[in-house]
Amino acid sequence: MSLPEHNVLHGKTLEQILTELVGHYQWSGLAERVDVRCFKSEPSIKSSLTFLRKTPWARTKVEQLYVALQRGR
Template structure:
C-alpha cells in the first residue's frame, strides 16, 4: 500500500486542478509566453482563466499540451 501512495505523491498532476495549472502557468510565463508554448486562441486573444478552462475542458489535445507544460515546469522547479 505504501508503494501506491509513494507513486501518486510523485505525480505532479496528482491533486492539482486544471484551474490551478492554468493559473500557475500564466503566472510563470504570462499569457503571451503561454500562447507561444501552446498556440491556442484562448491564450492569444483576450485570455482569461475562465475562457481557458472552458476551452481546455472541451479540447483534449490542448489540455494534454498544457498538462505536459505544467509537468515540465514542476520538474524544472524540483531540479533547481
Template sequence: MSEQPNNPLHGITLKTIVTELEQHYGWDGLADRVDVRCFRYDPSVKSALKFLRRTPWAREKIEALYLALLNNPYGKD
C-alpha cells in the same frame, strides 16, 4: 477515492495549473508554447478552462508544460 501514487497531477485542479502557468510564463508565453486562441485574444482563466475542458489535445499539452515547470522551475523550458 482511489490512490494514484504515480500520477503527479493527482489532486491538482486545471484551474491551478492554468493560473500557475500564466503567472510563470504570462499569456503571451503560454500562447507561444501552446498556440490556441484563448491564450492570444482576450485571455482569461475562465476562457482557458472552458476551452481546455473541451479540447483533450490542448489539455494534454498544458499538463505536460506544467509537469516540465514542476521538474525545472528555474529553467527556460
C-alpha cells in the same frame, strides 16, 4: 521494489495548473508554448478553462507544460 514516480498533477485542478502557468509564463509566453487562440485573444482563466475542458489535445499540452515546469524547479 521501487516507489512509483510522484505525479505532479495529482491533486491539482485544471484551474490551479493554468493559474500557475500564467503566473510563470504570462499569457504571451503561454501562447508561444501552446498555440491556441484562447491564450492569444482576450485571454482569461474562465474562457481558457472552458476551451481546455472541451479540447483534450490542448489540455494534454497544458498539462505536459506544467509537468515540465515542475521538474525544472
